[in-house]
Amino acid sequence: MKLHRYRRIFQILFLVIFLALLTFTVWPLGTIFLGGFLLADPLLALNSVANGVVRWELALALPVLLSPLFFGRAFCGYVCPLGFMVELLGPRRERHPGPRARKILRRVPLFGLVAVLLLILFGSAVFLVFDPLSLFTRTATTLAYPAVDRGLRLAGDVLYLAPPLRGSVDSVTEVLTGRLVFANGLAYKLQLVMLVMFLGVVAISYVERRLWCRHLCPLGALLGLVGRRAIYGRVVNDSACVACEACAAACPMDAVRDGGRSTDCSRCQLGLECADACSQDAIRWGRRPRKQHVHDPSRRALLKAGGLAFVGGFFLFTGLGRVQRDAHLIRPPGARFELDFMATCARCGQCMKVCPTNVIQPAVFDAGVEGFFTPQMDYRRSYCDWNCNECGRVCPTQAIRELTLEEKHLKVIGRAYIDHNTCIPWSEDRDCLVCQELCPIPDKAIVFTTGGGGQGRGAGQGAGQGGQTSEGIKLPHVVPQRCIGCGVCEYNCPVANEAAIRVRAIEQTGLLSR
Numbered sequence: 047m048k049l050h051r052y053r054r055i056f057q058i059l060f061l062v063i064f065l066a067l068l069t070f071t072v073w074p075l076g077t078i079f080l081g082g083f084l085l086a087d088p089l090l091a092l093n094s095v096a097n098g099v100v101r102w103e104l105a106l107a108l109p110v111l112l113s114p115l116f117f118g119r120a121f122c123g124y125v126c127p128l129g130f131m132v133e134l135l136g137p138r139r140e141r142h143p144g145p146r147a148r149k150i151l152r153r154v155p156l157f158g159l160v161a162v163l164l165l166i167l168f169g170s171a172v173f174l175v176f177d178p179l180s181l182f183t184r185t186a187t188t189l190a191y192p193a194v195d196r197g198l199r200l201a202g203d204v205l206y207l208a209p210p211l212r213g214s215v216d217s218v219t220e221v222l223t224g225r226l227v228f229a230n231g232l233a234y235k236l237q238l239v240m241l242v243m244f245l246g247v248v249a250i251s252y253v254e255r256r257l258w259c260r261h262l263c264p265l266g267a268l269l270g271l272v273g274r275r276a277i278y279g280r281v282v283n284d285s286a287c288v289a290c291e292a293c294a295a296a297c298p299m300d301a302v303r304d305g306g307r308s309t310d311c312s313r314c315q316l317g318l319e320c321a322d323a324c325s326q327d328a329i330r331w332g333r334r335p336r337k338q339h340v341h342d343p344s345r346r347a348l349l350k351a352g353g354l355a356f357v358g359g360f361f362l363f364t365g366l367g368r369v370q371r372d373a374h375l376i377r378p379p380g381a382r383f384e385l386d387f388m389a390t391c392a393r394c395g396q397c398m399k400v401c402p403t404n405v406i407q408p409a410v411f412d413a414g415v416e417g418f419f420t421p422q423m424d425y426r427r428s429y430c431d432w433n434c435n436e437c438g439r440v441c442p443t444q445a446i447r448e449l450t451l452e453e454k455h456l457k458v459i460g461r462a463y464i465d466h467n468t469c470i471p472w473s474e475d476r477d478c479l480v481c482q483e484l485c486p487i488p489d490k491a492i493v494f495t496t497g498g499g500g501q502g503r504g505a506g507q508g509a510g511q512g513g514q515t516s517e518g519i520k521l522p523h524v525v526p527q528r529c530i531g532c533g534v535c536e537y538n539c540p541v542a543n544e545a546a547i548r549v550r551a552i553e554q555t556g557l558l559s560r
Contacts, residue, residue, distance in 0.1 A: 114273030123315025136251030270312035279335030293320030425533030460531025
């Protein structure tokens with residue numbers, strides 16, 4: 047049986063598996079996650095191991111990394127969900143840029159791999175923003191699931207207007223809640239950026255067919271590098287071949303060379319469209335393929351690539367953005383120390399998907415340029431659930447370490463500070479008990495003194511949580527030794543726009559105990 051003729055079925059199957067796993071990667075099922083995809087990503091595995099994260103699950107990446115020796119870039123052609131979308135939505139006919147543009151594009155994979163290597167050495171994982179599996183996970187998390195959530199909510203509201211259907215709607219909603227329907231509704235920063243990025247990956251195929259897969263995908267470049275030493279590949283029967291080049295015209299990756307007799311094994315994805323197009327049945331998959339690569343880099347090209355990548359990595363590594371952080375940049379509970387976190391975070395958005403309160407949001411430039419799309423806590427959006435530890439359970443690289451609930455209850459990720467100029471009791475001489483009442487800490491991290499408000503005048507009479515006197519207003523104070531920075535107070539503060547109590551970063555954002 048010629049499996050390549052069923053390639054589209056394999057692509058659909060793996061896409062369904064990908065989305066099914068992501069759908070069930072939700073609170074409280076965080077242990078079911080994209081292990082079969084993200085952990086099998088050689089780029090993610092190499093970066094993790096280089097930064098001291100060694101998990102047995104990362105061994106899944108080894109077969110994928112070595113597969114081009116035997117099956118070409120079959121992972122790209124059969125498994126990768128982003129590659130499938132590029133193929134599905136892109137043009138069907140070959141498109142060619144000008145000769146100069148093609149020459150430049152052929153050098154990009156080399157430059158990309160050298161840049162990735164140096165960024166790993168500089169302790170920066172910013173290149174994972176362009177990793178295909180991370181990119182597709184982010185796209186689904188920030189775009190697809192919010193759209194599905196709103197669509198299902200609208201459908202449920204419409205069906206609920208019919209009394210006979212209300213019982214069924216309630217039952218379905220209960221099953222889907224936390225999976226496709228969310229209590230607070232999903233909303234994320236950078237949705238437009240993610241949409242533009244995804245559409246851009248597809249749209250560039252109209253410059254050259256599957257341009258992303260051919261030249262720009264960093265994972266494809268790594269697998270292509272291994273594929274240069276392929277033991278198995280496309281084999282042509284020279285005595286049967288008539289050099290009609292029908293195979294070259296059919297190849298979607300421009301991998302057929304030398305009039306159809308040779309193969310660029312760094313591109314071939316085992317689709318074998320060439321074999322189906324061959325009228326002489328001269329093409330098969332076998333040992334010792336005849337190889338001819340589109341671009342064999344010279345020493346000068348390697349030096350140029352290394353030099354440019356070194357300069358970029360150097361400025362990322364030494365830039366002030368690496369050490370100067372926004373005062374309100376709070377990482378999820380269990381996050382490593384900031385520099386280690388930046389070096390290991392896959393930017394995949396898994397932690398955002400599992401968060402039941404939608405408090406974990408993508409960073410824009412709060413952590414500098416290389417912190418783009420790393421997770422941060424947005425307490426004006428929501429708060430960190432006291433009884434949830436899912437983000438650490440699903441992180442594929444342990445950038446956010448798994449904490450037990452007992453450990454999470456003690457983990458300090460920030461501290462709250464009260465602005466006396468805007469706090470209602472302090473500035474308006476009116477009682478407001480919201481922050482103290484909703485504080486989840488058993489001993490309460492917010493306590494009251496009684497006295498006159500008015501910018502703090504008269505504070506300090508009668509410490510503790512005692513009752514209000516006839517002369518005084520209850521004035522809230524944060525007890526630093528108790529506050530863990532969960533953000534419940536900031537999220538629920540009734541002061542409009544910017545809360546009067548805000549959580550700020552502590553001395554180092556990372557695994558700090560109380």
